[in-house]
Amino acid sequence: MSAAGTGNLTDASRKHSKLTEAEAIDRAKQGDADAFETLYNLHKRRVYSLCLRMTANTAAAEDLTQEAFLQLFRKIATFRGESAFSTWLHRMAVNVVLMQLRKKGLALVPLDETVESEEESPRKEPGADDMRLAGSLDRIQLNHAIGELPPGYRTIFLLHDVEGYEHNEIADMVGCSIGNSKSQLHKARMKLRELLKTSRAEKATKP
Amino acid sequence: MTCEEFQRVLPELEGGHNFEQEQHLKTCSRCSELISDLSAISQQARLIGATTEEPSPRVWNSIEITLRQEGLIHEPSPVAGRARVTSWRLSWLVPALAALLVVFGVVLHRPGKQPSRSAMSSPPVVKAVEEPGPELATLADEEQLLGMVAARAPALRADYESDLRAVDEYIRDAERSARSNPNDELAQQYLMNAYEQRAMVYEMAMDRTLP
Numbered sequence: 131m132s133a134a135g136t137g138n139l140t141d142a143s144r145k146h147s148k149l150t151e152a153e154a155i156d157r158a159k160q161g162d163a164d165a166f167e168t169l170y171n172l173h174k175r176r177v178y179s180l181c182l183r184m185t186a187n188t189a190a191a192e193d194l195t196q197e198a199f200l201q202l203f204r205k206i207a208t209f210r211g212e213s214a215f216s217t218w219l220h221r222m223a224v225n226v227v228l229m230q231l232r233k234k235g236l237a238l239v240p241l242d243e244t245v246e247s248e249e250e251s252p253r254k255e256p257g258a259d260d261m262r263l264a265g266s267l268d269r270i271q272l273n274h275a276i277g278e279l280p281p282g283y284r285t286i287f288l289l290h291d292v293e294g295y296e297h298n299e300i301a302d303m304v305g306c307s308i309g310n311s312k313s314q315l316h317k318a319r320m321k322l323r324e325l326l327k328t329s330r331a332e333k334a335t336k337p
Numbered sequence: 338m339t340c341e342e343f344q345r346v347l348p349e350l351e352g353g354h355n356f357e358q359e360q361h362l363k364t365c366s367r368c369s370e371l372i373s374d375l376s377a378i379s380q381q382a383r384l385i386g387a388t389t390e391e392p393s394p395r396v397w398n399s400i401e402i403t404l405r406q407e408g409l410i411h412e413p414s415p416v417a418g419r420a421r422v423t424s425w426r427l428s429w430l431v432p433a434l435a436a437l438l439v440v441f442g443v444v445l446h447r448p449g450k451q452p453s454r455s456a457m458s459s460p461p462v463v464k465a466v467e468e469p470g471p472e473l474a475t476l477a478d479e480e481q482l483l484g485m486v487a488a489r490a491p492a493l494r495a496d497y498e499s500d501l502r503a504v505d506e507y508i509r510d511a512e513r514s515a516r517s518n519p520n521d522e523l524a525q526q527y528l529m530n531a532y533e534q535r536a537m538v539y540e541m542a543m544d545r546t547l548p
Contacts, residue, residue, distance in 0.1 A: 161411030166404060170397055178392040183385070192392050196399050203404060263374040270514065272381050274521075291382035316348035319375045326378075 151215060159207050170199055173216060177223045183288050184227045186277040194230055198223040224289065224303055231281060263326055275325040283318035290315050343368050347375075393533070475505075486542050497542050504535045 149157065149168045157165035177198055182191035202219050209218060276284060285304065289295045290311070295303070297311040304311070338361040350358070362369050404410045479501050487494040511528040515521075 161409060163401065163404075163410045166410065167397065167401070170400065174396070175391050178396075179386075179390050182390055192396050195392050196396050199396075199400050200403055203400070203409060204407070262370055263377045267377050267381050269381060269385050270518075270521075272378065273385060276382075276385075287382070291379050292386040294383075294386065312348045319378050322378050323371075323374050 155206065155209065155215060158203065159209075166203055169203075169215075173219055174199075176216070177219065180220070180223055180288070180293060181227055183273075183276065183292060184231070184285060186284075190230075194223070194227050198226045201226060220293070221303075224293070224295075228285070228303060231285065263323065267326065271326060271329065272322070275322050275329065278325055279318060279321055283314060283321055286311055286314040287318035287322070291319075340365060340368055344371070391533075391537075394537070482539060482542050497538065500538050501535075504531065504538055508532065508535060 149165060151169070151172060154165040154168040154172075158169055174195065178191055178195045181194040181198070182188060185191050185194065198219070202222055209215065276287065279287065286300060289300045289303070290297065297308045297315075300306075300311045301308045306314075338357050340361075343358060343361050343365070346358070362372065401410070483494055483498055483501070486497050508528070508531040511531040515525055515528045
């Protein structure tokens with residue numbers, strides 16, 4: 131599926147906003163409504179996508195997007211520019227989502243790596259499987275499979291493989307060890323592999 | 338090195354294998370395929386990060402209301418404070434058009450439901466799913482919209498034309514995917530998002546052209 135519809139709209143919004151990001155930040159600190167809206171339009175897609183992938187629920191993702199931006203705008207006066215604004219916002223969005231997941235009691239990451247539930251531990255690899263994923267995997271299939279991951283695996287996978295955080299950053303955000311983060315990432319990938327192959331096998335057997 | 342030994346250390350391997358691991362991969366097709374699959378998953382995941390969804394307009398509306406209630410917005414924006422004189426032809430068109438696009442998308446692409454001929458032909462601004470390209474009526478509407486933009490803000494016409502072409506392509510991709518996977522809720526959601534994006538382009542264009 132083409133992402134053309136989303137990318138060009140971002141460029142158009144940027145051009146039409148009449149404010150650069152730096153100008154918008156300065157004006158937002160003074161309470162300028164247009165400036166807030168400019169900052170929102172510049173970053174809404176990335177924040178929303180992150181929330182959507184981590185919750186797999188559009189209503190929850192919209193609520194979390196709203197909360198992330200509100201927290202950002204409430205604290206914008208404290209932004210000094212030591213890091214990129216987008217990095218600051220992104221980190222805030224991740225924290226908002228993680229807090230929400232904790233509130234719901236969803237086990238983000240098992241603290242004890244040696245304890246695995248039946249549901250969480252990926253099925254052991256069977257004999258030779260002739261359905262290679264490389265070269266035939268697309269984003270829609272992968273998105274679907276990510277939605278079926280247990281919350282803990284999904285969080286680590288999204289933060290590392292999709293959002294690009296390093297294990298030490300993930301460990302800090304999620305509150306686990308670096309080793310745990312690596313282990314959970316590997317399990318997430320293995321689980322995704324299993325889900326993708328199962329889905330492929332089911333489609334192959336359908337009339 | 339056995340397969341079990343190799344797979345035990347896999348979580349710690351990021352982009353590099355030692356000699357013994359390399360030798361095992363050369364001789365073991367199963368572990369080699371596993372590495373290949375995990376790598377494909379990781380690479381495709383990076384591309385997912387590059388594609389983005391968009392929240393509905395109600396998110397910004399809620400944010401703005403809250404910011405005003407909390408006093409974080411001090412000055413009225415020049416755009417919001419400006420009195421708008423809207424022509425009767427235009428003031429109802431934007432929300433009606435957006436609603437038509439979204440509702441028609443829901444009616445047309447409900448799982449298992451086949452669109453009737455009358456449903457496909459009556460709303461002139463929405464493309465029929467079965468047809469591969471945009472209907473003439475849609476193109477005519479887009480030309481009219483671009484004409485209005487050009488009349489008010491000539492410098493913006495090219496940008497909006499580019500946006501409309503991009504979102505039409507997005508809709509075509511999403512329709513193709515929905516046709517191939519009629520029971521796939523994600524494909525349906527993508528299609529809804531595509532229609533909403535077109536509605537938003539119209540809304541933005543109308544907003545800019547209103548005096």
